[in-house]
Amino acid sequence: xxxxxxxxxxxxxxxxxxxxxxxxxTFDVLYPITGEVTAQAHAAGKAxxxxxxxxxxxxxxxxxxxxxxxxxxxMVRAIADGVNRRFDEFLEVExxxxxxxxxxxxxxxxPRGAANFETFADVLRENPTEAFxxxxxxxxxxxxxxIRHPRGVIGIISPWNLPLLLMTFKAGPALACGNxxxxxxxEVTPSSATLxxxxxxxxxxxxxxxxxxxxxxxxxxxxxSHPDVDGVTFTGETVTGSIILKAIAPTLxxxxxxxxxxxxxxxxxxxxxxxxxxxxGRSCFLNTGQVCLGTERVYVHQSIxxxxxxxLVDYAxxxxxYGYPDEESTNFGPVVSxxxxxxxxxxxxxxxxxxxxxxxxxxAPTFGDERDGGSWVEPTIWKGLAHDSRVVTEEIxxxxxxxxxxxxxxxxIKLANDTDYGLAATxxxxxxxxxxxxxxQLEAGIVWVNSWFLRDLRTAFGGMKxxxxxxxxxxxxxxxxxEMSNVCVKI
Ligand code: NAD
Numbered sequence: 001x002x003x004x005x006x007x008x009x010x011x012x013x014x015x016x017x018x019x020x021x022x023x024x025x026t027f028d029v030l031y032p033i034t035g036e037v038t039a040q041a042h043a044a045g046k047a048x049x050x051x052x053x054x055x056x057x058x059x060x061x062x063x064x065x066x067x068x069x070x071x072x073x074x075m076v077r078a079i080a081d082g083v084n085r086r087f088d089e090f091l092e093v094e095x096x097x098x099x100x101x102x103x104x105x106x107x108x109x110x111p112r113g114a115a116n117f118e119t120f121a122d123v124l125r126e127n128p129t130e131a132f133x134x135x136x137x138x139x140x141x142x143x144x145x146x147i148r149h150p151r152g153v154i155g156i157i158s159p160w161n162l163p164l165l166l167m168t169f170k171a172g173p174a175l176a177c178g179n180x181x182x183x184x185x186x187e188v189t190p191s192s193a194t195l196x197x198x199x200x201x202x203x204x205x206x207x208x209x210x211x212x213x214x215x216x217x218x219x220x221x222x223x224x225s226h227p228d229v230d231g232v233t234f235t236g237e238t239v240t241g242s243i244i245l246k247a248i249a250p251t252l253x254x255x256x257x258x259x260x261x262x263x264x265x266x267x268x269x270x271x272x273x274x275x276x277x278x279x280x281g282r283s284c285f286l287n288t289g290q291v292c293l294g295t296e297r298v299y300v301h302q303s304i305x306x307x308x309x310x311x312l313v314d315y316a317x318x319x320x321x322y323g324y325p326d327e328e329s330t331n332f333g334p335v336v337s338x339x340x341x342x343x344x345x346x347x348x349x350x351x352x353x354x355x356x357x358x359x360x361x362x363x364a365p366t367f368g369d370e371r372d373g374g375s376w377v378e379p380t381i382w383k384g385l386a387h388d389s390r391v392v393t394e395e396i397x398x399x400x401x402x403x404x405x406x407x408x409x410x411x412x413i414k415l416a417n418d419t420d421y422g423l424a425a426t427x428x429x430x431x432x433x434x435x436x437x438x439x440x441q442l443e444a445g446i447v448w449v450n451s452w453f454l455r456d457l458r459t460a461f462g463g464m465k466x467x468x469x470x471x472x473x474x475x476x477x478x479x480x481x482x483e484m485s486n487v488c489v490k491i
Pocket of ligand 1: 159184241
């Protein structure tokens with residue numbers, strides 16, 4: 001019997017100009033395990049967003065703007081240390097907001113959140129700009145070289161699935177490049193961004209450099225339409241991304257957009273099946289399927305279709321353990337909210353209407369305890385769905401996967417690419433010629449071979465088609481987090 005922990009309802013103020021600001025206009029943050037209220041976030045209105053943007057503008061010209069690059073890198077690394085020092089607190093609030101197991105948040109969310117500051121701290125020092133010598137009619141020539149400037153105030157609009165990780169993937173490079181930020185975390189998961197405000201003060205980040213405002217889409221819209229915000233970086237749904245692009249158009253801001261996906265997996269007949277099931281299983285079910293890079297449709301060569309289907313069902317049955325987040329064996333939590341549970345379950349129903357055979361799951365578990373108030377769904381595996389069914393073409397963002405047979409390589413590449421999205425693809429093969437032949441033909445910003453979710457932060461991250469505009473990661477993020485000027489010196 002799991003001991004019920006009394007939840008003390010926390011207040012989550014905004015963080016503006018180095019100070020915590022309550023507005024009294026609160027909204028509840030719920031614990032997806034049981035549905036209890038865990039926090040009340042103070043929604044920011046126009047006055048708070050204006051104050052945050054003004055503080056961020058002022059900070060560009062204060063001590064932060066005057067810091068040497070080396071000093072700033074040191075401070076960004078200190079933020080990583082600060083997160084690690086308070087690792088357990090970050091873990092606690094991330095779990096309360098998302099319901100995810102400690103085993104996931106302690107390996108993925110918090111360490112990768114800290115790593116985003118550590119890794120990007122030296123991004124400017126590590127990536128040279130270009131230099132071109134050119135000829136001139138007088139024979140003396142001219143020298144061109146590029147200089148990177150911070151873009152200015154960056155608005156960061158982030159989602160709920162990996163709250164700290166995805167927000168810091170933007171805040172890390174933004175700060176390392178000398179920008180200041182106004183963050184609007186998801187209304188569903190506002191805690192870790194707020195706690196990070198305390199870390200900023202502890203490590204001496206000047207006031208106004210890092211600001212957090214809470215609220216729903218309306219608060220986000222106050223940032224995206226704000227004339228003094230210089231760039232907007234967004235991660236979330238494609239529909240929201242499109243609304244944001246409209247909102248930034250009148251003030252001509254730069255943007256970086258990471259959006260939805262309907263990522264394909266492919267299992268070729270020559271795949272190493274032990275490895276395939278382990279990696280594919282993770283890619284379908286990690287974080288209860290709420291990973292933008294996760295796999296929701298898997299094309300399996302017909303010669304091994306039944307074997308792969310059976311083994312994936314065994315994986316779901318034996319490897320995924322529901323439970324309370326603090327139980328060591330738990331690796332499968334609820335989805336983030338009742339609203340999202342209802343969306344996922346509506347696809348479970350639709351799958352059956354569209355002719356799916358449910359190989360595993362297909363519903364919501366019941367526990368006979370307080371967890372029945374939470375937002376749970378079962379991991380689910382289908383076969384028999386048509387490639388053009390809604391379940392196979394629309395993003396579900398849950399722990400569900402459709403298995404579809406294929407017969408040859410050209411056919412499966414077409415099937416994988418036949419989508420409006422283009423975020424990630426994952427395929428399994430032991431034939432090295434095939435690996436290098438297939439990988440470049442997949443229309444996805446990130447292609448994994450015989451693996452999934454392995455991320456070197458120096459590499460490009462982003463989506464093709466409706467999954468994204470622009471790339472973050474390593475030198476690529478500099479396109480957005482800096483503005484380049486070319487200096488041309490006539491010799
Ligand atoms: P969402 O689009 O509903 O919300 C994302 C953020 O946008 C939230 O902070 C929300 O409050 C804000 N927002 C909503 N309307 C807004 C508006 N009009 N103006 C400004 N801000 C607004 O997304 P979500 O449900 O939080 O996240 C899940 C989605 O994110 C999925 O589609 C998933 O694929 C996608 N995602 C993509 C990536 C990636 O890197 N491509 C990573 C993670 C998640």
